[in-house]
Amino acid sequence: MYIFLSMLAVTDLGLLTATMPTILGIFLFNSREISLDACFAQLFFIHLFSFIESSVLLLMAFDRFVAICNPLRYAAILTLPRIPKMGLMVVLRSVVLTFPLPFLLKRFQYCRDNVLSHSYCLYSEVVKAACSDFTVNIISGLCVRILTMRLDSFLIFLSYVMILKTVLNIASHKECLRVLNTCVSHLCAILLFYISDIGLALTHRFENSSSYFFQILLGYVNLLVPPMINPTVYSVKSKHLRVRIIRAFVK
Template sequence: MLARKESSKVPGSAQYIMSAVNDTNFNSAVFLLTGIPGQEDVYLLISIPFCLMYVISIVGNSLILFIIKTDPSLHEPMYIFLSMLAITDLGILISTMPTILGIYLFNSREISLDACFAQLFFIHLFQCIESSILLLMAFDRFIAIRNPLRYASILTLQRIAKVGLVFVLIRFALTVPLPFLLKRFRYCRANVLSHSYCLFQEVMKMACSDITINSIYGLVVTFLTMGLDSLLIFLSYVMILKTVLSITSHMECLRALNTCISHLCAVLLFYTPEISLSVIHRFGKGSPPLLQILLGYVYLLIPPLMNPIVYSVKSKHLRARIIRVFVK
């Protein structure tokens, strides 16, 4: 009977998770990640699409970087920004997929506090950097359409490098306090997270202390990064649309808008699940847990998967180079 009782609390089992949820008087040394509740028997099958997404995303973004680096004709602002986007997508994948695949392949749900804090730092850092890159890409499209004759003189490679470095440093400065704000807490409540990875707004809810400062700082960071970026992207497209509508030639108008389609797709892929997940985390207490889990996967895994595909389809030069690589 004793052996049976102990075996019912094997890490990762349903009994183990329920025991962790009900225990409110311990100082948690680990968090328990969540896969898809109720589907534990088919986790191995569920891991197949995740593995495929991981491989396709890694290969796609690495191929984009390789082609842009090796082809001098692609050393232009638009492709430089695309390579920066590919780097951040690879960073997001490397930060999240090991724990996701660990759950579905090895039923490994436990993650230490330090590993969790490190993971959420890199997730939020790369997300903030990707948001800033999308803003820079919107500015790139604005300059190309509004002032095409001065495009090359305004967006020089040196200027792009300096602006990119400034954005990265600002995002780093805003993100680096996140793990330290969480590390000062004692965690003695339920330690089961609702995703297969760690997020700041979710981990802070597990703390025993007052989280008001953390909550306010999280909102400030969200507003100063993704909130402000999305607003500036919207304003840039208002200006782009205003410029395009002033073009008398219908063909030139369509051609100008066509150059923005791939960027618009990337913006929608990034911000739609991001905003939806933030709203659910802060205001949707009665929302189905499965919705949060699925939206969490879309939030982090779909943009790295789709961005190389979208830009390869829309860019003739990039598509031609990719075909040439596979033909060789």
């Protein structure tokens, strides 16, 4: 569990690092422009770390699934050498699926309205500024999203269906609640990540009917709130982390 938490923390840090330069540039230096190449680089890293975070949440759901549904084989399935390999596969998958995105955008000429809705670059926003037909880019972006975040969310849902089925078969009500309590932090992280992502996607889909202020607010919430809240959620729910943090502050 702590190895997966470390993966989540590194991914959140990477997502903040990719997002913060343009946000700080606006608020601290009133810098409101970004070059096309810098925009492509930023959207690559934002989408890369978003896809990695989605996959890490899936690995954490698998961890909970094995721990609750097959606890006797937990140590045999999730061995220490196997967990880093799983993390490496997650990173490789995300890199392979994200790598083509900037090159698909680079082949276009941009002559339309180049004002972005957010203070950072997203694929769905940049592609709309292209002059020529971008249908292929829309389809490819949709396929990448389906193969990453949508597939991950579906598998997470299935894992929790199996977990709930196992938990409901536990006779003791107290024991049932104790088992479910081990999943609370992970469920909070999932809800923070996917609800904000779905909300942002819906505002882009119905941008004409949603207010401009709401689009900007949801854009900040989507990329900044989950990385900032996740450490708090896990620190509060994990006794070992809570004790270590209190001890550090007391010293």
